[in-house]
Amino acid sequence: MASPAPTIGAGSSRLRRMGLATGTGTLVAWVVALLAFGIVWQTAELYASWAQEYPKTWMVPAARWVSAFMKWLVNEASFGLFTFTDLTRFLAALVDTPYTAARSLLSSGLLSGRGSSATQVLPPLSWIAVVGVVSLLGLYAGGVKLALLAGGCFLLLAVFGQWDSAMVTLASILVAVPIGVMGGLLIGIAAYRWPRFEEAITPLLDLMQTIPVFAYLVPILVLFGFGPTAAVIATLIYAMPPMVRITTLSLRGVAQEIIDLGRMIGCTRRQMTWRVLVPSARESLMVGVNQVIMLSLNMVIIASMIGAGGLGFDVLAALRRLQIGAGLEAGLAIVALAVALDRLSQGFARKLSQRSPASEQRGLVARHPFTLAALVLILATGLVGLAVPAVQAYPPALEISTGTFWEEGVKWININFFDTLEALKNAVLLNMLVPFKRFLGELPWLGVVGLLAFLGWRLGGWRLAMLAGVLSALIAATGQWEKAMITVYLCGVSAVAAALIGIPIGIAAAERDRLWRWVQVVSDTLQTLPSFVYLMPAVMLFRVGDFTAMIAVVAYSLVPAVRYTALGLQKVDAGLIEAGRAMGCTRWQLLTKIKLKLALPEILLGINQTIMFALSMLVITALVGTRDLGQEVYIALTKADTGRGIVAGLAVAFIAIIADRLISAGAMRAKRRMGLV
Amino acid sequence: MSLPQPKLICRNVWKLFGSGAQEFMASHPAPTLEELSAAGLVGAVRDVNLDVRAGEIFVIMGLSGSGKSTLVRCLSRLIEPTSGEILFNGENLLAASEARMIEIRRHQMGMVFQNFALLPHMTVVANVAFPLEVQGIDRTSREARARQMIELVGLSGKEDFFPRQLSGGQQQRVGIARSLAVEPELWFLDEPFSALDPLIRREMQDEFIRLQSVLKKTIVFITHDFDEAIRLADRIAIMKDGAVVQSGTPDELVLSPATDYVAEFTRNVSKAKVVKVASLMKPAGAGLNGIAINAKATVAEAAPLFAEGNDVLRVQDDAGKTAGALYRSDVVDMMMRG
Numbered sequence A: 001m002a003s004p005a006p007t008i009g010a011g012s013s014r015l016r017r018m019g020l021a022t023g024t025g026t027l028v029a030w031v032v033a034l035l036a037f038g039i040v041w042q043t044a045e046l047y048a049s050w051a052q053e054y055p056k057t058w059m060v061p062a063a064r065w066v067s068a069f070m071k072w073l074v075n076e077a078s079f080g081l082f083t084f085t086d087l088t089r090f091l092a093a094l095v096d097t098p099y100t101a102a103r104s105l106l107s108s109g110l111l112s113g114r115g116s117s118a119t120q121v122l123p124p125l126s127w128i129a130v131v132g133v134v135s136l137l138g139l140y141a142g143g144v145k146l147a148l149l150a151g152g153c154f155l156l157l158a159v160f161g162q163w164d165s166a167m168v169t170l171a172s173i174l175v176a177v178p179i180g181v182m183g184g185l186l187i188g189i190a191a192y193r194w195p196r197f198e199e200a201i202t203p204l205l206d207l208m209q210t211i212p213v214f215a216y217l218v219p220i221l222v223l224f225g226f227g228p229t230a231a232v233i234a235t236l237i238y239a240m241p242p243m244v245r246i247t248t249l250s251l252r253g254v255a256q257e258i259i260d261l262g263r264m265i266g267c268t269r270r271q272m273t274w275r276v277l278v279p280s281a282r283e284s285l286m287v288g289v290n291q292v293i294m295l296s297l298n299m300v301i302i303a304s305m306i307g308a309g310g311l312g313f314d315v316l317a318a319l320r321r322l323q324i325g326a327g328l329e330a331g332l333a334i335v336a337l338a339v340a341l342d343r344l345s346q347g348f349a350r351k352l353s354q355r356s357p358a359s360e361q362r363g364l365v366a367r368h369p370f371t372l373a374a375l376v377l378i379l380a381t382g383l384v385g386l387a388v389p390a391v392q393a394y395p396p397a398l399e400i401s402t403g404t405f406w407e408e409g410v411k412w413i414n415i416n417f418f419d420t421l422e423a424l425k426n427a428v429l430l431n432m433l434v435p436f437k438r439f440l441g442e443l444p445w446l447g448v449v450g451l452l453a454f455l456g457w458r459l460g461g462w463r464l465a466m467l468a469g470v471l472s473a474l475i476a477a478t479g480q481w482e483k484a485m486i487t488v489y490l491c492g493v494s495a496v497a498a499a500l501i502g503i504p505i506g507i508a509a510a511e512r513d514r515l516w517r518w519v520q521v522v523s524d525t526l527q528t529l530p531s532f533v534y535l536m537p538a539v540m541l542f543r544v545g546d547f548t549a550m551i552a553v554v555a556y557s558l559v560p561a562v563r564y565t566a567l568g569l570q571k572v573d574a575g576l577i578e579a580g581r582a583m584g585c586t587r588w589q590l591l592t593k594i595k596l597k598l599a600l601p602e603i604l605l606g607i608n609q610t611i612m613f614a615l616s617m618l619v620i621t622a623l624v625g626t627r628d629l630g631q632e633v634y635i636a637l638t639k640a641d642t643g644r645g646i647v648a649g650l651a652v653a654f655i656a657i658i659a660d661r662l663i664s665a666g667a668m669r670a671k672r673r674m675g676l677v
Numbered sequence B: 001m002s003l004p005q006p007k008l009i010c011r012n013v014w015k016l017f018g019s020g021a022q023e024f025m026a027s028h029p030a031p032t033l034e035e036l037s038a039a040g041l042v043g044a045v046r047d048v049n050l051d052v053r054a055g056e057i058f059v060i061m062g063l064s065g066s067g068k069s070t071l072v073r074c075l076s077r078l079i080e081p082t083s084g085e086i087l088f089n090g091e092n093l094l095a096a097s098e099a100r101m102i103e104i105r106r107h108q109m110g111m112v113f114q115n116f117a118l119l120p121h122m123t124v125v126a127n128v129a130f131p132l133e134v135q136g137i138d139r140t141s142r143e144a145r146a147r148q149m150i151e152l153v154g155l156s157g158k159e160d161f162f163p164r165q166l167s168g169g170q171q172q173r174v175g176i177a178r179s180l181a182v183e184p185e186l187w188f189l190d191e192p193f194s195a196l197d198p199l200i201r202r203e204m205q206d207e208f209i210r211l212q213s214v215l216k217k218t219i220v221f222i223t224h225d226f227d228e229a230i231r232l233a234d235r236i237a238i239m240k241d242g243a244v245v246q247s248g249t250p251d252e253l254v255l256s257p258a259t260d261y262v263a264e265f266t267r268n269v270s271k272a273k274v275v276k277v278a279s280l281m282k283p284a285g286a287g288l289n290g291i292a293i294n295a296k297a298t299v300a301e302a303a304p305l306f307a308e309g310n311d312v313l314r315v316q317d318d319a320g321k322t323a324g325a326l327y328r329s330d331v332v333d334m335m336m337r338g
C-alpha cells in the first residue's frame, strides 16, 4: 500500500463515527461497571439486603415534612403585610370573577341570590347564538370552510345532548386561556429582558413541565378548595409554561436589525417591547396561544377531579362506572370542542400574518360587520328565546344519543372477538410485560443508582452523574422505589413499542411526500385529542389492566417518534446524499449509512419526547388501575394527602428528568462526534 | 478654501468582542492581532480614526467581516465601543445619558438597514410614520409627513401595502423614506443595496444620488462593493480586519493606493472614469488658451477633447478661472495603465 496512514486514519474515524471503536478505555470502564453491577446484584440478596431493598429505617419521611409544611403555609405563613392565605384568596378572586361572568353568559344565566335559592334574572346565550357567533368567528378568521367546521362542531354538541356540560367547560377555557396567555407573555418578556430572572425560572419551568399534573392537584385542592376556581388554577399552572418559553424564544428570534431599528429611532424600553418586539414576534406568539388552548383542553378531565365540572366530570364519572357509551360521547364532545377551538385559533393566527391592506374610514356597519352581526344574533335569539324555548335551549326531543350504539358495538366485538383479543393480550402480558416487570423489580436499588450515575458520567461528566445518582437515590430514600420501577417498566415498554412502530413510519414518510402529508394530518389530529381519549377504546376492548394502559400510552406517545424521525431525515444535507449517490450507494446504504446516522440526534430527541409523553400519560392510565406512581398520586388526591401526592409526583418528575438529561446528553455527544456542532 | 466642519469625529475607536474585553483593553492600550487572538478576543474595530464632514458622502468599504457594521453601530452607539471617543457636533456621544441618546437618535440620526428591517404588521405609511409615532406626534401630522417621504422616494400609490407585498427595491425605498421622516442631520446606511439584484441596485444608486442632490445630508454609507463606493463617495475609508487601511477621495485611492490590499480593489476600476481632471493637471503657464474643461470633470470626459489635435487643455474652476493645464501625454499615460 502506498499510503497506509491516511487509510487507517479515515477508517478509524469512520469507525468512531459509527460508534464501534469507542476506545479501549471506554470499553474497560463499561466492563468494570457492569461487573460491579452484577456482583452487587448477585451478592446483595445473600449478604447485603440493604443494597437490594432500601431499608425502612433509612427512609426519609419526606411526605410527612411536605404535609407539615403545607399545614404551616395555610395556617401560619405570612409575608408581613399579608398572610399566605390572603394571597391564595386574592388569586382565587382574580380567577373567580371572570369565571362567574363567563359561566353566567354561557351556561347558568345571570343569577340573583346564592346557592339553590338563586333565581335567574337573565338567561344565558341561546344555543343558536353561540353556534352563530362561533360560525361568524370562523367566517372572519378563515372563510366559509372554517365557519362550517367550527359551527358544525358546536352544533354537534347540541345535537348529542352535551350542550350544558360543554358550555361549563368552555367557560373555564375562556377564563384560563386569556389569563394563561397574558401571564405567560409577561413572564416570558421578563425572562427575555432579565437573564437573571430567566436563570431563576428555567428550572421551575422544567419541573412544571415534567411533574405530572396530579402532583400539584393535591396542594391546589388544599389551598383553594374543591371547585372550578381550583380547577382553573391547576389548568393555568399546566398550560402557562409553554407560553413563557415560546414568548422568550420568539422574542429572541426577532431579527437584530429590527431591534437596532427600534433603538435607532429612539424607542423607550416600553415602546421597544410593545411596539417593536411583540408585534414582530406575533406569528410565533400565536403558536403559544394555540398551545395554551390545547393544553387547557387537555386538562379538562383531570381538572374535573378537583371540581371543574362540565364534560370532564361526565367522562370521569362514566369511566368510573365503566359506562363506555356515555364516556365516549362526552369524550367526543371534548374532541369537537378541541377541534373547533384549535382551528379557530390557527385561523386567527393566519389572519394576523396575512392581513390585506386596511380598509380605511368607512361607516360603522362596513367596518365591523362581524361584530354587528353577532350582536344582532345574540339580541334576536335572546328575545325570541323568551317566547320560544326551543330557540333558547336545544329541544331535548331532538337530541340523539349514541351511547347505546357504542355499547352495543363493544358488546358485539367482545362476543365475536373475545377469544382473539384475550389471546393477544395474554400473549403480550405473559411474554413481554410480566417478565420485564419482574426483572426490573428484582434489580438492587444500589446497583441501579450506581449504573445510572456511571451512565451519566460517560455521557455528560460528573455533574450529570451526580444528577442521575442523587435523583434516583432520592426516589429510593422516599420509599417510592418499587412503584417507580413499575412506572419505568410501563413507560419503558410503551416507549420502546412506540419507537419500534413510530421510527419506521417516520422513515417511510420522510421519503414519500404524499405519505408525509398524510402523516402530518394524522399526527396533527392526534395531538389535538386530549390524552385520555386514547384510553377509551383500549378500555372498551381490553378492560382494565397493564395491557390496556400500555396500548393507550403507545398510541399517545407515537407521534413524536414519527415526527422527529421524519424531520431529522428530511433535514439531512442534500449535498451529502448526493455525494453518497455519486459514490454509488444503494438506497438501503444511503438510508443506513448516511441518513439515519446523521439524523440520529434528532431521532434520539424524538425518543426523548416519546418518553416524556409516555410519563405524562401514565398518570391518566392510573384510572384503569395500574400500580405505579400515577396510582399513588391518584390515591393521594382522593384522600387530599398533600405529602404523599407531592412525593410521588416528584418521583415521576425525577424519572423524567433523569431520562431527559441522559438522552439529551447522548444526542449531544452523537452530534459532536459527527461534527454537527 | 476652508473645509466644512466635521460633523462626526471618531478617535481611536476600538471594539473587541469576547469576555473580558474591557479589562484586556485597559491593560493593553494598543493590542496587535496576535495578542487579541491569543486572548480569545475578536478585534471587530481596531483603532479607527475618521472625520465625516457636513454634507459629504463618506463611504466605508471593506469585505465581509471586516467590521463595517460594527463600526457604524459604534458611531450610532448601538454597540458600545470598548474604548475611544466619538464626537457628534462636538458632543461626546459615549458620555451621553440613555435619555440624551434617545433624544439624539430621535431627531438627528437616521439609519437604513441591509435587510430593510420593516415591521411586517404595518402598512407602508405606518412603517414610514413609525419613528414619528414613537416620538408621540399625532396621527394626522405624522401621516402627512410620511406621505411626503413616500412620494419623495417614488412609492406613491403603495401607501397601504404591507411590506411583504413589495419587491426588495420597493421595500428598501420604504426603509429610506422611514429613515428620512425625522429629517436627520446624520444619515447612516448599512449596505442598503446589497440585498438587491444588480440592475435594481444600479437604479437605487441613481435614486440615491438624486435624493442627496436635493437633501444634502451628511452621510455614512457602508458597502462591500468598490464600484458602488467609487460611484457615490466624496471620500472612502477602506477597512480590513477591523482597521482602516486607507482613507481619501476616490482619486487618491485610485492614483496612489497605500497597500496591495487597496491596489487589488482599484486594479479593475477604469481609472479614467474615476480620476478627476484636477488630480492630473499641472500648473498652467501664463497665457494658456484653447478649449476649457471643468476641474471636477473626470479624465474620461476630458479625453475626447484632445481628438481635435490639442496637446493641452485649459482647466478651469466653477467660476471659470484658470486652475491648471491638462496635458495629452499625462492622459494617454494614465489610460494606457488602465
Ligand SMILES: Nc1ncnc2c1ncn2[C@@H]1O[C@H](COP(=O)(O)OP(=O)(O)OP(=O)(O)O)[C@@H](O)[C@H]1O
Pocket: B017, B018, B042, B043, B044, B062, B063, B064, B065, B066, B067, B068, B069, B070, B071, B224
Ligand atoms: N456580537 C458579536 N460577537 C462576536 N463577534 C462579533 C459580533 N458581531 C460581529 N462580530 C465579529 O466582528 C467582525 C466584524 O463583523 P461585522 O458584522 O462588523 O462585519 P461586516 O464588515 O459588517 O461584514 P458584512 O459585510 O458581512 O456585513 C466579524 O469577524 C464578526 O465575526
Ligand SMILES: [Mg+2]
Pocket: B068, B069, B070, B191
Ligand atoms: Mg455588515
